[in-house]
Amino acid sequence: MEKKLSRLLIHTLSILPALWIGWQIWLWYSFLPHELSANPIEYITDFTGNWTIRFLLLTLSITPLVKLTKWRLLKYRRAIGLYAFLYGLLHFLNYMMLDYFFNWSLIIEDVLKRPAITFGMAGFAMLVILAITSFKFTKIKLGKNWTKLHQLIYILAISVTVHNYMMVKADVLIPLIHATILSILLLYRLYLNWSKRRERAKRQLA
Numbered sequence: 001m002e003k004k005l006s007r008l009l010i011h012t013l014s015i016l017p018a019l020w021i022g023w024q025i026w027l028w029y030s031f032l033p034h035e036l037s038a039n040p041i042e043y044i045t046d047f048t049g050n051w052t053i054r055f056l057l058l059t060l061s062i063t064p065l066v067k068l069t070k071w072r073l074l075k076y077r078r079a080i081g082l083y084a085f086l087y088g089l090l091h092f093l094n095y096m097m098l099d100y101f102f103n104w105s106l107i108i109e110d111v112l113k114r115p116a117i118t119f120g121m122a123g124f125a126m127l128v129i130l131a132i133t134s135f136k137f138t139k140i141k142l143g144k145n146w147t148k149l150h151q152l153i154y155i156l157a158i159s160v161t162v163h164n165y166m167m168v169k170a171d172v173l174i175p176l177i178h179a180t181i182l183s184i185l186l187l188y189r190l191y192l193n194w195s196k197r198r199e200r201a202k203r204q205l206a
Ligand code: HEM
Pocket: 042, 045, 046, 047, 048, 049, 050, 051, 052, 053, 088, 091, 092, 095, 117, 120, 121, 122, 123, 124, 127, 160, 163, 164, 167, 168, 169
């Protein structure tokens, strides 16, 4: 019962930003007052991009939180990661549909010519791979390779943080906060790997 309630809470909180932006888009399309600023397309891109990074950082925070607090949060990691994918997909679709109207030659040119977009696209491609291999049966099928593949999340997080920093127009504070949180999480992961290796070496010597 407690597990069901916490799952419901996580899904409700995670879907709220998507419902809010959907509602604002509906108001905008109905020519009603909305909160999407004078440049709704840019607002939607920034909103969905920022929520993608937040969910990615949250996904990466689960293991450190479990280690430090012993809270049983691992069971929620996949759902939170998939919300990162959902917001990433909305961000990507917004760019493809509203920004470029599926003009493929312009999109390819943009990806090849603007390094910021190349970083974003590389990040999104990795996010798609992680989302489609997140199912239980792919985990079983891939065995040990699954863990190796899912280490991609670190490269993906670096790639989209660079994208975020390069895309932001004026204030770099938010991308810098994202980069700082990511650096702490990466350092903690390196520390965990180092202490695991040290333990193994100690056991072999004993
Ligand atoms: C998972 C992958 C991605 C993440 C996490 C992400 C994240 C972000 C973030 C946080 C911003 C906001 C910058 C700001 O606050 O001003 C942003 C902006 C932007 N992103 Fe992404 N992005 C991703 C992938 C992509 C892809 C694949 C594209 C297009 C091919 C793209 C195109 C853009 C554009 C055009 C902007 C600038 C919007 C504007 O202010 O006009 N992003 N992205």
